[in-house]
Amino acid sequence: MDVITLHSRDVPAEHRFEWWCDLISRDVAPTRISTDHVTDFHAAAGAVDLGPVQLSALSFPPLRSTRTPALIRRSDPEVYELALIMGSEMWISQARSATRMRAGDLVLWETSHPFDGRGLGGNDQSRAIILHLPRATLPLPATRVDLLLAQAMPARSGMGAILARYLRSVLREAPTLDRADADRLGRTAWDLAAAFLAHRLGVQDRLPVESRRQALLARIDTFIDHHLSDSGLTPPAVAARHHISVRSLHMLFQQRGEGVAARIRRRRLEHCRADLADPLQRTLPIRAVAARYGFASAADFARAFRAAYGMPPSEYRRAALDAATAPGDNRTCAVR
Known part of the structure; x- marks a missing residue:
């Protein structure tokens, strides 16, 4: 699908700050913006239409952004903005x-x-991924949600980490x-x-x-990915960790068309395949790669890999590494 990407470098230098102010006021909400970087304003914006929600990615120099009662009266999209801070x-x-x-x-x-926001990065860029949530669709009391406004909420564990990882991947x-796909996501x-x-x-x-079902599935998916190295990662173990019955767990996965054990095996194989194709891990024995992701038997791993990808892991590694070092494929990064 189309992803709208805009960059200040495509605008004459003398008009870049004005362009940014117009972009934010038009596509987010009317806002008063000021900065000390008017003459060297470097910024970028990306936007994705996901149907029920919109997703944006912004990068900009230090600035101040204020939304006043007068600007609210001029135009109000009535949206919650949930931002993941990525930069300064x-x-x-x-x-x-x-x-x-x-x-x-x-x-x-x-x-x-009204709000008052500021980037504090000195000469560094502020970066954020913003999920735009229409207020009218959120099934939570507005008076309660408003208690969360302007509160830093760490996204390094639990539901916050799951949401942050999902937004980055989308x-x-x-x-x-x-x-x-976009509407489903x-x-x-x-x-x-x-x-x-x-x-x-x-x-x-x-x-x-x-919504509760989707949140539970997301927690389960994250738990599985974090415990692939555990050979004891089984449907009963997953169910116990999430305080549901094994039957309920299987019913959850039945609706998405992939069983619990099948997902565990697929994610293990995907990680093994990525490591086998990594030139930095070329000396790591295949059995060690398999053991890293919970395959107790090298023979079981070889059979599963061949069934999934149509060739033995040794043959896949050789072909992937040969392709990575083929003539004309320059993978050296210059330090600037």
Whole structure:
């Protein structure tokens, strides 16, 4: 699908800051912006339409962004903005709360109340991925959600980490998506964001059943990926860790068309295949690669790999490494 990507380098230098102000006011919400970098303003913006939600990626120099009552009266899209901070530190104030955010934090603000935001990076770029959530669609009391405004919410573990990883992966893979894929991923992004906010507020019971199901599946997927090296990673172990019955676990996965054991095996094989193709790991024995991801038997691994990819792991590694070092394929990075 189309991913809209805009960069200040495509605009004459003297018009770049004006271009950025117009872009943010038009595509996000009318905002007053000021900066000390008017004459050297370097910024970029990307946008992906995910159906029920929109996803943006912004990169910009230190600046101040304020939304006043007058600007709200001019235009209000009535949207919650849930941002994952990726670059230098930022600061925001809204609804009698203020917080300083660093890379790895999530922060929520909304367009219907005044706010004051600042990039604090000195000469470094501020970067963020922003999920735009229509206020009217969020099944949580607005008075409760507003308690989370301008609060730094770490996204390094739990539901925050799951949501952050999902947003990064969707943004990375967006160019390969078709319209139906984008809509499905948008619904999942909405489910995960709603589950994250509900968890922060302790009101998970307010979420629709489908949102709770998607959030549980996301937690299970993350648990599986983090424990692939454990040979004891089985459906009963997964079910016990998430306090559900094995039958309930199988029913969850049945709806997505892939069994629990099948997903565990597929993810193990995918990681093994990536390591076998890595030139930096060419001297690592294949049996060690297999053991790293929970295959107790080298013979079992070889059979599973051949069934999945149509060739033995040794043959795959040889072909992948030969391709990586083929003449004309320059993989040297210059330090600038």
